[in-house]
Amino acid sequence: MKVKKKKYSGIFRDGGAGKLAKRRYRERRKKLMQREDKLMVVTGVPYGPEGETFWSYVYSATYQEPSLMYLTGINQPNVILLLDPHSKESDEILFVDEKDFIYEFWNGVRFGVGDEKSLKEVRSVTGIQDVRDIRDLKNVLKERFSKQKKKQVGTFWMEGITNGKKKEHKTDHNWKFKTKVSRWVHSWNSSGQGVVNIMKNHFDLRLPLDKYDVANTQKANDITGDAFKTTLRNFHQFSNECQVQGFLEGQMQMHSPYGLSFHSIVASGENAMILHHMKNDDDFANGELVLLDFGVRWMTMHADISRTIPVSGRFNPMQKMLYEIVLKGQLAVEKKAKAGVKLVEINDLCWESINSDLEKVFRAAGGKCNLRYKDRPHGVSHLIGEQEHDGDIYRNYGKEPMQPGWLISNEPGLYGEFKIKLNGKTYDEKIGIRLEDNLLITKTGCRNMSRKILKSVAEIERWMRKK
Numbered sequence: 001m002k003v004k005k006k007k008y009s010g011i012f013r014d015g016g017a018g019k020l021a022k023r024r025y026r027e028r029r030k031k032l033m034q035r036e037d038k039l040m041v042v043t044g045v046p047y048g049p050e051g052e053t054f055w056s057y058v059y060s061a062t063y064q065e066p067s068l069m070y071l072t073g074i075n076q077p078n079v080i081l082l083l084d085p086h087s088k089e090s091d092e093i094l095f096v097d098e099k100d101f102i103y104e105f106w107n108g109v110r111f112g113v114g115d116e117k118s119l120k121e122v123r124s125v126t127g128i129q130d131v132r133d134i135r136d137l138k139n140v141l142k143e144r145f146s147k148q149k150k151k152q153v154g155t156f157w158m159e160g161i162t163n164g165k166k167k168e169h170k171t172d173h174n175w176k177f178k179t180k181v182s183r184w185v186h187s188w189n190s191s192g193q194g195v196v197n198i199m200k201n202h203f204d205l206r207l208p209l210d211k212y213d214v215a216n217t218q219k220a221n222d223i224t225g226d227a228f229k230t231t232l233r234n235f236h237q238f239s240n241e242c243q244v245q246g247f248l249e250g251q252m253q254m255h256s257p258y259g260l261s262f263h264s265i266v267a268s269g270e271n272a273m274i275l276h277h278m279k280n281d282d283d284f285a286n287g288e289l290v291l292l293d294f295g296v297r298w299m300t301m302h303a304d305i306s307r308t309i310p311v312s313g314r315f316n317p318m319q320k321m322l323y324e325i326v327l328k329g330q331l332a333v334e335k336k337a338k339a340g341v342k343l344v345e346i347n348d349l350c351w352e353s354i355n356s357d358l359e360k361v362f363r364a365a366g367g368k369c370n371l372r373y374k375d376r377p378h379g380v381s382h383l384i385g386e387q388e389h390d391g392d393i394y395r396n397y398g399k400e401p402m403q404p405g406w407l408i409s410n411e412p413g414l415y416g417e418f419k420i421k422l423n424g425k426t427y428d429e430k431i432g433i434r435l436e437d438n439l440l441i442t443k444t445g446c447r448n449m450s451r452k453i454l455k456s457v458a459e460i461e462r463w464m465r466k467k
C-alpha cells in the first residue's frame with residue numbers, strides 16, 4: 001500500500017484546520033493589522049528544534065516563537081513576518097532563509113527562497129504571497145517605513161508591571177530583535193516614536209482559543225489522561241522516579257508527534273515539596289506519595305496536568321485527608337471560574353478554602369503542620385495556549401476579567417511537614433500534593449478539559465489495583 005507522507009507537517013502546523021488553515025492564519029494577521037493599524041515586524045526563533053543548548057540533547061518538535069506560530073503556523077528558525085496594513089503593494093511579507101538543499105538532504109524540507117520553485121512552495125503552503133530573502137529585511141523595512149504616515153514600527157516583546165514597577169524581559173530573541181529594529185528606526189527617523197510594543201493587542205487576540213485550538217487542547221488532555229491511566233495500571237512495576245517518567249512520557253509521545261508540553265516532574269516523598277523538582281532520580285520509599293506534573297502537546301496546544309498518587313496504591317488516612325482538602329480547594333475554583341471573574345479572585349478563594357480546611361479538618365483532628373510558605377505556595381492559575389504558560393510572563397492578566405475562550409490551569413497544592421494521630425496510629429511525613437486540571441472559560445462557567453483524567457482517591461486506588 002502506498003502511503004502519502006506528510007511532507008510539510010514538521011514546518012507548518014495546520015492547527016487541525018486542514019484546507020482552512022491558511023485562511024485561519026490570514027484572518028489572525030488581518031485582525032492584528034486592524035487593531036494596530038501600523039507597520040509591524042514579528043520575529044521567530046533564531047535556533048532550531050534543539051533549542052539554544054544543542055549540547056544538552058534537548059529536542060522539541062514544536063519550538064517556534066509562539067507569537068509567530070500564532071500568526072503563521074510556521075515551525076522553522078529564522079523567519080520574520082512584516083505586516084503593513086496601509087500598503088497597496090502587499091500588506092504582508094514573509095522573510096525566510098535562502099533555500100538550502102544540503103540542509104534538506106540531512107534534515108528534511110525547510111521553506112526557502114532563491115529560485116522560482118522554492119518560492120512557489122512557500123507561497124502555496126503558507127498562503128503568504130510576498131516572500132523574500134531574510135537578508136533583505138532591513139532594506140525592505142526601511143523602504144516601507146519611509147512610506148508611513150505614523151513614524152513607528154510595532155513589534156512584540158514581553159513587558160509588564162510587578163510591584164508597581166515596569167518590567168521588560170530582556171534575555172530572549174524578541175528583546176534582541178526589538179533592540180536591533182529600534183536602532184534601525186532611530187537612524188532613519190530620530191524624531192519619531194520608534195518601536196512600540198504590540199504585546200497587548202496580540203494577546204487580546206491570541207488568548208481566547210478558537211474552536212480548533214479548543215479541540216487540540218481536548219486532544220492533548222485526552223492523550224495525557226490515557227497515559228496517566230496506563231501508568232497507574234503499571235505502577236506496581238516501578239520503584240523510582242525515572243522509571244515513571246520514562247513510562248509516562250513514552251505513553252504520551254506514542255500518541256502525539258508534537259512533543260511534551262514540558263519536562264515532567266516526578267517527585268516522591270519530600271521531593272514533592274520542591275515545586276519544580278525535575279531531576280527525577282530518587283527511589284521510592286514505602287508508603288509515600290508521588291507528585292506528577294506532566295502533559296503533552298497536540299498541534300500547538302498544551303495539556304498541563306498534575307496528579308498525586310500513593311506509591312503503594314493506597315493512600316494512608318492522613319494522605320487522604322490532606323488530598324481531599326486540596327481537591328476541595330480545586331473544586332471551589334472550578335465552581336467560581338467564568339468570564340468576567342478575575343484570576344486574583346479565584347486565587348484568594350482557593351487558598352482560603354485550603355487554609356481554612358487545614359484548621360477545621362486537619363488541626364481540629366489534632367494534626368500539626370509546618371508549611372513551607374506563609375499563606376500560599378504559588379498562584380492557583382496561569383493561562384495556557386500557544387505556550388504552556390501563556391500570556392505576559394509578569395501575569396498582569398490576573399487582574400483582568402477573564403474572557404470566554406481563555407484556558408487556565410486550576411492547580412492548588414499543599415507542601416510541608418504534617419503529623420497526626422488517626423485511629424491510634426501516628427503519621428508523620430513531608431508531603432507535596434498538587435492537583436492540576438485545565439479549564440476553558442465560558443460565559444456562564446467553565447469546561448473542565450481534564451475531567452476524564454482520574455483524580456478521586458477511589459478511582460486512583462482502583463486503577464492502581466488493576467493488573
Ligand SMILES: [Mn+2]
Pocket residue numbers: 304382409411436
Ligand atoms: Mn501548570
